[in-house]
Amino acid sequence: MRMTSMVAGLAVILAACGGEKKTEQPAAGGESAGAPAAAPAPAPAAAPAATGKTHDVNMVLDGSKYKYDPDNLTIQSGDVVRYHNKSGGPHNVSFWADSIPKGAADVLKGSMPDQMAPLEGPLLTEQDAVYKVSFAGAPAGDYKFYCLPHLALGMHGKITVR
Numbered sequence: 001m002r003m004t005s006m007v008a009g010l011a012v013i014l015a016a017c018g019g020e021k022k023t024e025q026p027a028a029g030g031e032s033a034g035a036p037a038a039a040p041a042p043a044p045a046a047a048p049a050a051t052g053k054t055h056d057v058n059m060v061l062d063g064s065k066y067k068y069d070p071d072n073l074t075i076q077s078g079d080v081v082r083y084h085n086k087s088g089g090p091h092n093v094s095f096w097a098d099s100i101p102k103g104a105a106d107v108l109k110g111s112m113p114d115q116m117a118p119l120e121g122p123l124l125t126e127q128d129a130v131y132k133v134s135f136a137g138a139p140a141g142d143y144k145f146y147c148l149p150h151l152a153l154g155m156h157g158k159i160t161v162r
């Protein structure tokens with residue numbers, strides 16, 4: 001009896017593994033069963049859409065300490081990070097060009113709105129203003145960033161893309 005269920009269990013696992021397939025095709029339409037897909041809108045190759053989770057990072061003045069909270073997080077390529085101007089602003093998000101993976105600068109160029117300079121996000125002055133950075137298509141590795149007005153005061157952080 002025992003043996004039988006073990007074997008059955010194994011078979012299920014094997015089937016699950018064998019059946020796995022990485023489909024990167026965007027599920028366009030969905031209704032077009034049968035009809036040969038007449039080449040719908042081609043997917044834009046330049047800026048892949050963010051498909052993953054959203055992470056929140058607060059930019060705060062905590063006592064006399066300016067910081068990102070959290071200042072260290074791990075995300076997946078395809079995720080989005082939202083930076084919130086909570087207190088002690090203006091704050092911004094700037095990435096060090098030499099502290100991001102190869103190829104990341106090109107991705108961030110397209111996924112950081114309103115850059116003041118390459119890899120330098122705008123200053124957020126309004127309370128609760130949000131700055132969104134998409135990591136769609138971002139290569140894996142560490143992305144170190146800092147707040148331009150508060151770098152000297154130690155306001156910096158790190159995102160690890162897996």
Ligand SMILES: [Cu+2]
Pocket residue numbers: 059066088089090091092147148149150155
């Ligand atoms: Cu700041």
